[in-house]
Amino acid sequence: MNIRLKMYASLRKHLPGTEIGEEVKIEVEQDSTIMDILDRYTIEESLAKIIFVNGIHKTVEYVLEENDLLVIFPPIGGG
Amino acid sequence: MNYKIIRVNVSDMTYKREEIPEKYKLLGGRGLTSAIVADEVDPKTDPLGPANKIVFALGILSGTSAPSSGRLSVGAKSPLTRGIKEANAGGLTATRLAKLGIKAVIIEGEPKHEDWYHIYISKDKVEFIKANEHANMGLYKLIDILWQKYPKSGLVGAGIAGQRLLRNAGIFGNNPENTDPGRYAGRGGLGAVLGTKKIIAIITDDTGGERPKPVNEELFKKGRDKMVKALKEHAITGGKAGTDEGALKNYGSNVLQNIINEAGALPTKNFRIGYFEGAKNISGEAVHELVDETNEKFGADAEGEYGHACHPGCIIRCSNTVPDKNTGKLIVSPLEYETAWALGTNCTIDNLEQVAMMNRICNDIGIDTIDAGNAIAVAMEAGKIPWGDGKAAIEFMKKGYDPDDVEGTTFMHGAKVAGDTWGVDRVAQVKGQAFPAYDPRPIRGIGVTYATTTMGADHTAGYTIAPEILGSAGGADPRELNKADLSRAFQSTTAYIDQAGYCLFIAFAILDIAEGMEGLEETVAGFLGKEKYNITEVGNKILKIEREFNKNAGFTKEDDRLPKFFREEKLPPHNVTFDVTDEELDAVFEKM
Numbered sequence: 098m099n100i101r102l103k104m105y106a107s108l109r110k111h112l113p114g115t116e117i118g119e120e121v122k123i124e125v126e127q128d129s130t131i132m133d134i135l136d137r138y139t140i141e142e143s144l145a146k147i148i149f150v151n152g153i154h155k156t157v158e159y160v161l162e163e164n165d166l167l168v169i170f171p172p173i174g175g176g
Numbered sequence: 177m178n179y180k181i182i183r184v185n186v187s188d189m190t191y192k193r194e195e196i197p198e199k200y201k202l203l204g205g206r207g208l209t210s211a212i213v214a215d216e217v218d219p220k221t222d223p224l225g226p227a228n229k230i231v232f233a234l235g236i237l238s239g240t241s242a243p244s245s246g247r248l249s250v251g252a253k254s255p256l257t258r259g260i261k262e263a264n265a266g267g268l269t270a271t272r273l274a275k276l277g278i279k280a281v282i283i284e285g286e287p288k289h290e291d292w293y294h295i296y297i298s299k300d301k302v303e304f305i306k307a308n309e310h311a312n313m314g315l316y317k318l319i320d321i322l323w324q325k326y327p328k329s330g331l332v333g334a335g336i337a338g339q340r341l342l343r344n345a346g347i348f349g350n351n352p353e354n355t356d357p358g359r360y361a362g363r364g365g366l367g368a369v370l371g372t373k374k375i376i377a378i379i380t381d382d383t384g385g386e387r388p389k390p391v392n393e394e395l396f397k398k399g400r401d402k403m404v405k406a407l408k409e410h411a412i413t414g415g416k417a418g419t420d421e422g423a424l425k426n427y428g429s430n431v432l433q434n435i436i437n438e439a440g441a442l443p444t445k446n447f448r449i450g451y452f453e454g455a456k457n458i459s460g461e462a463v464h465e466l467v468d469e470t471n472e473k474f475g476a477d478a479e480g481e482y483g484h485a486c487h488p489g490c491i492i493r494c495s496n497t498v499p500d501k502n503t504g505k506l507i508v509s510p511l512e513y514e515t516a517w518a519l520g521t522n523c524t525i526d527n528l529e530q531v532a533m534m535n536r537i538c539n540d541i542g543i544d545t546i547d548a549g550n551a552i553a554v555a556m557e558a559g560k561i562p563w564g565d566g567k568a569a570i571e572f573m574k575k576g577y578d579p580d581d582v583e584g585t586t587f588m589h590g591a592k593v594a595g596d597t598w599g600v601d602r603v604a605q606v607k608g609q610a611f612p613a614y615d616p617r618p619i620r621g622i623g624v625t626y627a628t629t630t631m632g633a634d635h636t637a638g639y640t641i642a643p644e645i646l647g648s649a650g651g652a653d654p655r656e657l658n659k660a661d662l663s664r665a666f667q668s669t670t671a672y673i674d675q676a677g678y679c680l681f682i683a684f685a686i687l688d689i690a691e692g693m694e695g696l697e698e699t700v701a702g703f704l705g706k707e708k709y710n711i712t713e714v715g716n717k718i719l720k721i722e723r724e725f726n727k728n729a730g731f732t733k734e735d736d737r738l739p740k741f742f743r744e745e746k747l748p749p750h751n752v753t754f755d756v757t758d759e760e761l762d763a764v765f766e767k768m
């Protein structure tokens with residue numbers, strides 16, 4: 098199945114050649130979790146501090162569904 | 177250290193150097209400004225009248241070797257909210273005053289003259305310098321002129337808006353390089369209070385001064401080392417500019433633009449939608465890229481920067497300089513998240529250069545960027561500027577330079593007055609102060625803070641975004657409705673941090689690293705020579721003083737409410753309303 102993926106700030110390097118905030122379509126196996134995606138891009142769990150699926154916070158155990166929008170941020174703060 | 181208070185009376189243009197009364201000895205920053213305002217200003221007085229006073233106070237630790245502690249608090253009765261107000265900023269003045277042994281400057285009285293003055297403070301004297309030629313002058317030019325005469329001085333003061341007594345006038349401050357007046361204690365119209373005293377700038381020269389000494393050096397140093405360690409270790413406050421590590425050093429506070437957008441909570445088009453397609457173009461990542469590009473292209477001539485410190489001694493360094501892409505020269509420093517949101521996203525303007533230029537105009541005329549952005553959105557609602565038209569917005573803002581231009585003057589009073597004048601009901605404000613960059617419908621805790629803080633809608637007063645969105649302190653569900661306890665805890669800790677003189681951004685590290693939290697208390701206790709200095713107790717005490725002032729100023733529970741449309745109108749994309757009950761809002765202070 099396909100999901101949509103975005104990464105920001107220092108994690109952008111894992112999606113080389115993309116613009117800021119550009120969505121990438123990737124094919125994943127059925128029942129993949131967010132952890133599987135992190136493994137695929139060799140992103141340490143501690144660096145995927147904030148994870149949204151369709152705009153809602155999720156943890157790495159979440160099982161992805163067709164066409165989900167997965168957005169990953171490293172630890173960030175500001176305001 | 178035996179600090180003094182300088183009390184300036186503009187009625188007869190005199191000053192006194194006063195001992196600090198016993199009851200203020202353990203106070204600093206916001207704790208001190210709020211205590212003095214509460215003790216000396218009648219809550220019912222006209223904020224632009226002769227009985228209001230403006231107080232500048234250093235944090236307890238300002239000027240010491242505690243990291244990121246050089247903040248200056250400014251307090252008065254606010255012309256914008258009509259309640260008590262404290263706003264704080266970096267810049268040079270706090271650390272300069274600290275070296276002169278001056279804990280606070282109080283300006284009071286009613287000028288009996290028509291002239292404008294600067295106040296010059298140095299080791300041996302306080303002088304009044306006639307400055308009529310500097311009235312109504314843009315602040316980039318003013319700080320440049322002042323540094324030619326008083327090199328390296330700390331500068332704070334009122335710009336064009338403050339001199340014209342307009343309600344969104346901030347207190348500007350020069351940055352360490354004196355390239356920008358953008359270190360603003362911006363919120364609440366404090367610049368207008370200084371304007372009523374006919375003072376333009378306070379110039380602080382610390383030549384011959386010395387660094388303040390802690391009473392208990394050992395405890396202070398122990399705490400400082402813990403704080404430094406926590407700030408360096410934490411992924412948000414630590415790292416190094418130009419590497420993969422360190423969110424604030426690389427992307428600044430504006431790293432939030434994309435995350436709040438992805439959370440569906442980025443107020444777009446005057447709080448109509450929670451998502452803005454163009455947000456990425458004005459985000460911290462975009463500034464980072466622009467800086468890298470222009471630095472490569474223009475080499476030694478390039479002025480773009482990230483990882484910049486807003487005051488000497490900040491090791492977090494979230495500040496930046498946005499360069500012109502065609503010349504590499506400074507447009508504005510810094511461009512913060514709240515500003516990029518207010519002037520950009522909220523007005524659906526996604527051109528980084530235009531947003532930076534709008535920020536520059538705010539800095540030059542002396543107004544707060546958050547209320548300014550909301551006021552421009554109101555002007556767009558009223559059909560005075562097309563939505564998303566950055567060029568037209570810039571032209572509109574420039575009307576502010578002309579004292580005879582009615583629209584420009586209205587705009588500089590802030591969003592609430594603009595809405596009232598132009599017949600626009602849709603103004604996101606509490607107690608007359610416009611909302612910052614988080615929609616409270618999908619993020620409920622920050623709505624509780626907006627509603628209940630003594631300051632009017634203010635995110636810094638109780639920054640629940642840290643747990644609700646950024647996962648700090650174990651995280652909190654943004655949709656959860658019971659947020660009184662969370663907001664109160666953040667409001668209280670914030671008041672303490674503000675009082676210490678620390679930058680609020682230390683919170684990201686100390687909420688996650690226990691040793692850092694110990695460092696906070698130990699640096700303060702060590703400096704003051706106390707054994708302990710309880711964070712919640714001290715924080716709550718400040719809040720109670722402020723709350724009492726507001727009550728006596730005439731505020732009731734009804735003032736602790738968000739505008740109705742937040743309850744009634746669903747915010748896409750998550751289609752949620754602000755559903756926190758009034759009882760829950762009231763519980764913030766009732767249960768304190």
Ligand code: SF4
Nearest residue numbers: 486490492493494679
């Ligand atoms: S973290 Fe940023 S705002 Fe805070 S003191 Fe440092 S440079 Fe200034």
